[in-house]
Amino acid sequence: MGTLGAIIGTIIFGAVIGMLARLALPGKQQVSALLTVALGVAGALIGSAVWEALGGGPTRGIDWIRWFISIAAAAALVIGYEKVTAKKA
Template identity: 65%
Template sequence: MVVEIIGTIIFGAIIGILARVVLPGRQNISALMTVVLGIIGALIGYWLWGAMGGGNTGGIDWIRWIISVIAAAILVSLYIAVTGRRRVDRV
């Protein structure tokens, strides 16, 4: 149980970071919020992939990862829109 929780946190952190990478500009959100939104995005990705009939592939499930990153990117965008934290573009 503890290993699954730690794995979910690590997977969520990776998904959150990837979600922020695919979004244009620099997002002004904390690392903790990145992990939280990544975890939620990963769970949504798992659920959507299962709902579409996807199963365990025995290896790296790239489709599930892509769906999770897209879900987390949407969540990051929504978070920015709701909290009013603007993107900071580099000059």
């Protein structure tokens, strides 16, 4: 279990990732702000895991590759959520 600061940092990072993922997707997504944060946090965790699996480690600056992986993962989660919850016409 992480410290409170790490948890708050992950939530903030996830919120940014979630918003960037939604901006990267075309059209309007039917996803609430709270769900955007949750999917962003999940995307951030997936992105970090993939980054570490690829051999990435701490850097002296911004981990751009990890950010892009996280945004892509969150975007995939948003698309998946929309597919699962879409109303059949």
